[in-house]
Amino acid sequence: MFSLWIGAYDQGLAYAGLALGTYLTLRVLNFPDLTVDGSFALGGGTAAVMISQGAPVPVALGLAILFGCLAGMVTGLIHTRLGVNDLFAGILTTTGLYSITLRLMGRSNIPLSETPAGILALPDLGLGLDGQWAVGLTLATVGMILLISFLMATDFGLSLRALGNNPTMARANGINQRRGLTVGIAAANGLVALAGALVAIYQGFADVTMGIGSLILGLGMVIIGEAVLRPRSLPWALLAVAVGAILFRTMIAIALQLGLEPVDLKLATALLLLIALAFGRLRIPGLSAGQGRQEQ
């Protein structure tokens, strides 16, 4: 039974980048970004290709982040330079990314048989490989939270938060909305692609369809984290989102234990979000009723 919990903990942390990226776009930038469905798979595919060809894991992860950033940048540029609607810009990029990821992988599924040496070098806490993953992923998640917290506390982060909060006021205070949004969306998708890469390595394979429903997954994690910890500052919100990712995977593990069919998981997730939306517990820019965003 304990292996169930530690497995859910590991999986939750592997998905933490997805939750953090979703939080950055939706809550900080006020931008409903559908690119995450594509960038998650792109990250997983990139890591799988690199590792299967003998590249070191850090290099594979770095390249996955880079490609994710590029994917986000494309969405940002489509939205800010061409004036395409935010949702549609993300859909366009994600649609294109499916072919790009498939081209990159060469086939729809790439198995990864070996656990990265870096993970095996970590203390196992008496739990074997799951414990080593737990240590590695905890360090990676804490690192991500600290880095984002730091960046968000700088003038640069303040500018991004202002853009999401009141773009008119942000522009009136000299902030370049085009550049800020593009950089922010790129960074968020870099985190999502990192999550895709970590999930692929953890589960031992990458699949071109692994990104489907990622935005909904990320949203679910953000909602749960915010509902449980009710954060009042940004660093706490980031921690809450990571905790939400763990709780979300734990709930899935429990549901599976209780007999829920794996094929029904996405339906259950969608219903959970629908209930939250219907009862007004969740505000999503561009998706919730009565929500809007001022554009130049």
Add this chain to the structure above:
Amino acid sequence: MSSAPGFRVPGLSVEELSWGHPLPGSGWRQLFSGFSLSCPPGQFLVVIGSNGSGKSTLLNLVAGTLRHGAGRIHLGGRPLHRLRDHQRARWIGRVMQNPLEGTCPGLTVAENLRLAERRNRPVLINGGFLIGAFGGIHPNSGDRRRYRELLGELGLPLADRLDEPVGQLSGGQRQTLSLVMATLGSPDLLLLDEHTAALDPRAEATVMALTDRLVRQLGTTALMVTHSLEQALSHGDRLVMLHEGGLIGDWNAAEREHLDPAALRAMYGAAIVAPQSSSATDGSSAS
């Protein structure tokens, strides 16, 4: 009346400006055609006019939130018409009509002040060490001390609420903060777009007194749009009236003293409701 403007001066100069907009359904309304206006440095210019006369549009065109068709806008010799709105913001402080628009409600008072303070020093993302490249951690304790002193000097109770989200402030407090933000960094031009329209009389008096004080203290050029004849007759160095995108009145402070408020109101047209207070009628009120 003052002589007709149209020549370039080191302050604000609007020359041969044209701007129009499509009408609902079909058609086109050309609001400004060859419009010119100049404002010497340090002048506090009050703009009045009926609804649709182009007052707020003029401010939006100067600020760059609206793009004009033809013409030139210079501020201190700088060609603003070649810059986007966020680039113009380096030299322009702006207070919006709606207190909700001029601040970030989700950020704290100190964070809003920091945003305004670095308006003329945009963040660079390239070069330098990580902290320097991203602008450093702000607002820090030094920033807070500076803001507390500034707000204290101005006699504003916001000095004790630096770490509260702006969304928790009243409309008057938000507009006061917005005004302080607009004047941070000593902008070359202050744009005030009916900035007291949404306030109760008490908050209006507070904000107008602060406006006068900050404009005089900074010596900045200011353009204030208002519907209030009371304000128009008691604030600023010069008063101009717009109608259908054209200048139909231009009075300096001395000339304004002799204005007949009733005649001024008549020039407005029926669209404007006269102020109810008796002070507006004799033109000797002070906010």
